[in-house]
Structure formats: structure tokens, C-alpha cells
Amino acid sequence: MAAIEMRNIVKEYGDGFKAVNDVSIDIADGEFMILVGPSGCGKSTLLRMIVGLEDITGGDMLIGGNRVNEKAPRDRNLSMVFQNYALYPHLSVFENIAFPLRLKKGVPEEEIRQRVEEAAATLELTEHLQRKPANLSGGQRQRVAMGRAIVRQADAFLFDEPLSNLDAKLRGQMRTEISRMQRRLGTTTVYVTHDQTEAMTLGDRVAVLRKGVLQQVASPRELYEQPVNLFVAGFIGSPPMNFLPAVVDGARLRLPFFELDLDDELARRVAGHDLLLAGIRPEYFESARGLDKDHGSTFRARVDVTEWLGDSQYAYLPFEAPEQIAKQLSELAAELDSEALRTQVVASIDSMTRLRENTEA
Ligand code: ATP
Numbered sequence: 001m002a003a004i005e006m007r008n009i010v011k012e013y014g015d016g017f018k019a020v021n022d023v024s025i026d027i028a029d030g031e032f033m034i035l036v037g038p039s040g041c042g043k044s045t046l047l048r049m050i051v052g053l054e055d056i057t058g059g060d061m062l063i064g065g066n067r068v069n070e071k072a073p074r075d076r077n078l079s080m081v082f083q084n085y086a087l088y089p090h091l092s093v094f095e096n097i098a099f100p101l102r103l104k105k106g107v108p109e110e111e112i113r114q115r116v117e118e119a120a121a122t123l124e125l126t127e128h129l130q131r132k133p134a135n136l137s138g139g140q141r142q143r144v145a146m147g148r149a150i151v152r153q154a155d156a157f158l159f160d161e162p163l164s165n166l167d168a169k170l171r172g173q174m175r176t177e178i179s180r181m182q183r184r185l186g187t188t189t190v191y192v193t194h195d196q197t198e199a200m201t202l203g204d205r206v207a208v209l210r211k212g213v214l215q216q217v218a219s220p221r222e223l224y225e226q227p228v229n230l231f232v233a234g235f236i237g238s239p240p241m242n243f244l245p246a247v248v249d250g251a252r253l254r255l256p257f258f259e260l261d262l263d264d265e266l267a268r269r270v271a272g273h274d275l276l277l278a279g280i281r282p283e284y285f286e287s288a289r290g291l292d293k294d295h296g297s298t299f300r301a302r303v304d305v306t307e308w309l310g311d312s313q314y315a316y317l318p319f320e321a322p323e324q325i326a327k328q329l330s331e332l333a334a335e336l337d338s339e340a341l342r343t344q345v346v347a348s349i350d351s352m353t354r355l356r357e358n359t360e361a
Contacts, residue, residue: 002064002155002188003029004050010058011045011212019045021212022059032182032189034203036196038235042212043192044160050190051080051158064155079149080158083165085141087133087148093120094129097147119147122181139170143177150181156188163198175201196236200224208232230277239282239314246278253278282314 004027011020020042027033035043048054049061052073061068068076079100087096097116101107120126123143133141142162149157159178163171179202182189193199199206200220208215208223208231216228227233233241247254251267255278262270270276307314 005062008059012057023214030186032204034199034206035192036199037209041209077155079154083161085145100152119151159191241279246276
């Protein structure tokens, strides 16, 4: 096993375009790190540079303390699982999993059999070992690809969107399996995804990328509760955070359609600003049914559309201004029609200027 250190990594393609721009991330030995971001942010390129499938334009890549920039992929002792599984169609499940061991040369047949059977048992593939990939379901094929990765006892596992070809239910199951397997083996893992549920549930830490630039590396909880900028605040969380322009008035915040009492900590944080952007997570709105209608943070809203999801409901409140407001979430959404809502918490506050920078970028 090994730590992976990326120091000021740059990937420049022919025309001077930087797909990865000065990214530094330290991944501890045994850590499960997620690389997440919208399409084209450079996450796959970064993963491919770790494994050696892409040349590094600038910076240093260290694995287990050794610089590997010029090392061939086969000399890095890493296992990669691809989105399209990359199985050999003419080989059985057994031989697909055994493949990396046969490549190594000199591994005794008995050891190969034992390790393949162990991997197959972990992944519940024992009864399918003699089948060909064409006769497996998508989830089983994905497990074979994972079997091939774990049989090698590599220093690290690298996953490139391994679940994106599976249906929602299987994705959920495989997510749990990957998580369990990683905990059991304790192998350093880097996992690329654009799916924030995977990002938030799988990783010890999550690195958020945007346009080749690293935005924040933090635990899922920290990303959610303390996003460092508007991009991270808007990217993490579903439905996304609402952003509202706000005017500071002492310990009160004036938003377009209601006012908010600030607690001491928030009042301290906003002191010195006139104009702010308030970020309010959808779950921080709640029905004020039964509350005094003159309560400080209460406002009335018409519910345009509601979506029922079983354990929660989304209520869309079509405010004319500002247009940024998209979704509100409330467990009581169905009851909200012409009810007052009470806003409880302002989750994140940033400056107006920053919003403009982000919008224009
Ligand atoms: P996705 O989720 O869509 O796979 P990604 O975040 O993994 O996206 P990358 O595949 O790493 O993104 O690509 C990052 C950027 O580099 C993109 O803008 C892409 O168009 C560009 N890019 C990737 N490969 C090349 C190449 N061989 N030549 C030029 N540009 C490339």
C-alpha cells in the first residue's frame, strides 16, 4: 500500500489548454479519496496521470514517496477499474480475474487459483467462475472488473466512474460493496465520479475540481457545511443550495422577500459587509404552520409545484425576484400552499462580488 502525493500537477494539451492546472493533493496510505466535478473538469485526466496512462506536463507525482512521473504504468503497481469494465470476452470469469497474476509470470498455479477464488468469494462470483462475460449481468461484469483489480494486491486502486453503466438500484448495491471491500482491504483508493451521492457516501475525503483547478479537499461533512466558495456550495447538495442577495442591517439580514434574525456567530461573520449573498440549503426552510405569523423570519409563499419522494418532498416557490431561487425542500411541502414558511438557518454566506466572478467565469 502507498500514499499518493500530487504536487503542483499540470496537464497541458497541444494548444496550451490546461486540463489540469496546478493541482496538489495528498492522499494518505489507506485513504479513500474521491475526485469529483462537472464534465470536463479534469478528474479523469488526473487519475490517468496517477496510473501513468497520461504524460505529466508539470509537477511531481509521488507514490509511496517515490517520484513516478517517468515510470511506465506496469511499474507503478496500481490497479485500475474502468467505466466500460475492459473484460476479455473470450476468457472465463476465472481467467479474467487471474489475468494480472498470469502477466506477472512465475506465480504458482495453486496460488493463482487460491487468490482468484478468494476474490470471487469476496465479490460473490464463485458460482459464475466458468462463465464468459457475455453471459453476465452488468453488475456481475463490474464485479469481475473489481476482482481483477483486487487479486493483484496492488499499492492502490483507481476507479474511473465504475458504476455509471449500471441502473440506480445496482449502483446503490455496488457502492456499498466497494465501500465494504475498501474498508476490509484498507487499500489506498482514488475514485473518479461526477455523481455527488457517490462522492459524499464513499470517500473519506472528497476533492472538488472545476475547470482543471482544485477548489476544496475535505470530508463530505465539511464540504457540505463549510464550502469554501460558491461553486462548491452550489455543486454539493441536492437539490442545490439557494442563493439570495442580502443586505446587512445590524443583526438582521434583509433578503428579497423576508428578513432574518442572525445569531451572534453569523452577525460576527457578516459584520463589515453591506451586500452579501446568502446561501440557504433547501432543508433549512420549514413550514411555519402554527407559528406566530409575525415571527421575525417568517414569510408567505405560494407553492407552485411539489414533488413527493417518499421520505421528503420538494416544494418549488416561484418568487419573481430573485430568479436564482429554484427549489425548496420541506417535509411538509404538501401543506405549504399559502402557508407561511420560516427560515431557520443561513448555511453559507459569501460576497456579492464573488457571485459575479463565478457567474461570468
Ligand atoms: P468527464 O466526466 O466528462 O469524463 P472529466 O472531468 O473526466 O470529464 P477529462 O476527461 O479529464 O474531464 O478532460 C478534461 C479536459 O481536457 C476536457 O476539457 C477535455 O476536453 C480535455 N481533453 C481530454 N483529453 C484531451 C486530449 N487528448 N486532447 C485535448 N484535450 C483533451
